Amino acid sequence: MMILSLQIIVNLILVTAIDPGITPRSTQQSSIEDTDSSNGSRRKKVTINGVQLKLKFCRIYRIFRPPRSCHCTICDNCVEKFDHHCPWIGQCIALVWSACFHIHFISKYLTETSLFNAEKLSVLFGILDNSINVLYLHICFLLLEDSPKSVGKWYRVVWNAEELP
Template identity: 55%
Template sequence: MVSIILSNWIFSVYIGEDLSKHRAIVVNSSLVLSVIVIVSLILVSTRDPGIVPRNMKPISNQVGTSFRTRSLRISIDGVEIKLKYCRVCMIYRPPRTCHCLVCDNCVERFDHHCPWIGQCVGLRNYRYYMMFIFSALVFFVYIFTFSCWRIRRNITEGGSGILFQVLRNVPETVALGLFSFTAMWFLGGLVVFHVYLTALNQTAHENYKRRYTKSSNPFDKGVLRNIIEILFKRLGPSRVNFRAEVEPEYGYIARMLMNSNKLSKEADVDIK
């Protein structure tokens, strides 16, 4: 957020002063773009990514299943999918659900944990994530274009193309251009990658694990239907009531403390 605000401030103060005819339009457009990026950033970082509520009692105590055989297999469009048992949340994970080690929650349609927003990207905030990276890409392309225009104009008016002269005359524009160029390529790669995943109805986690190299993707419904389902389909209410009062379950806390060492030793096995 600081990088967006600072970039827009430098753009408005230093590059805007060289614009005579269309200064208001150019500066206001950058302001609108920065507001869109910040709003989408707030939405993706504060919205429920699709957290699955925890179970307060182990499945083995409910149905008498063995600890070693806690798994279910279901078939989706002829493709067999294994539902793993999460020993932290004590639930059978729904299809495409994964337990995030950072957030310590099972998240539906888990894509990845993004350190830049401090939040998981999953079923309920993926469309906002796409809006965020796409709007940020447009913003930095806009900033980079006018930065190059001002640098070129300074070189033309100065009659010399020496780099040190440009750095002396417009150092803030050079710095803004370099930063926006780096951000532009980083965000461009993210946008292309996630557009590709959206068209195939895959998640970044599934792509990294290569889940569908040996079998077909049962969730692939065609490019158009995949885009509609992921980006435009109406979502139901959140499974978690974040305003509910929570009372500590001391028995549950004691069990978690007793099993902490055991869970840490078997974490690698769960991930594999």
Template identity: 40%
Template sequence: MSAVMITRKVRKWEKLPGKNTFCCDGRVMMARQKGVFYLTLFLIVGTCSLFFAFECPYLAVHLSPAIPVFAALLFLFVMAMLLRTSFSDPGVLPRALPEEASFIEMEIEAANVNVPAGQRPPPRIRNVQINNQIVKLKYCYTCKIFRPPRASHCSICDNCVDRFDHHCPWVGNCVGKRNYRYFYLFTMSLSMLTIYIFTFDIVHVIKGSWSGKNRVQNPYSHKNIFKNCCEVLCGPAYPR
């Protein structure tokens, strides 16, 4: 029997020269600086845990059981969009191969052959026509490519990203062409969740939870937050 040598195929993410970390066989992609991302997880999960533990039992009994149910669904959607934004490819453009980089350098040197010695060469720009419009493509000295329109090089991840918006440390990833919609849904849903929790926290504070055995009435229950404030600030001073 002849031994069959099985060579493992090297995946593209394994030889990506950028500053990224990969997990789950390349399916999860993040920046190396993940400390702020863990802080984001802690703040969202911690705030919602306190809301479900202390506010939802009262709200479900005195207002509606649909309040904690909707909050749970909104929380799950926020977490799904956050993880999808953080773990997905933002649109990293592949770098030029050594042969491609050498060919581009030869083209640039041939175009600058008439530049006088000692004079600074012109910027590396290539003009292309897109929809009958002349578009200037800028050259990336790190990736050795002419970047498409709206692409930019992220100094933190050390990659060129298509339709680069910004590098968001709160999600631990760049925001670009392939994860922008998830980032947008994350920010919108997180804003809704924040307003939702804050609103029902205020409702709980105003409504009050007076369930003692003596059934004492809330002395500041004037059915209006402004009247309650006026009662506290402008009411008679209690004797010492």
């Protein structure tokens, strides 16, 4: 149980504290008319290693986004290999970190299930002291699980205040 709890905290810190692959904003005041795309279209064809790709123009970042990147409307960032924006951790989940994200939730599910089953068994056998202890462990686990989330959010507020909506 302790190993699962540590794994949950480590994966949560990894997902919340490390950059998901945010594309840097353009420093120039360029617009789509200034680029060399044909007739001011919002797409640009580029050949990379013999493969022709279509790049989309991001009006907010004023750049042609890399392939498979997407602009997150919640945190206002272009993220490479964007999967989704997770409201519980307040971070974009990209393909790079989706493994850590999924391991975090599988570990959390296993820990919650084992704590819930231990609580049910102790109540079933009428052992009041163990039931209170398991309930106490359950509450401590939830508090420990939420504290790295808060630390990660405050870290982003202090160091990346200009990126918050």
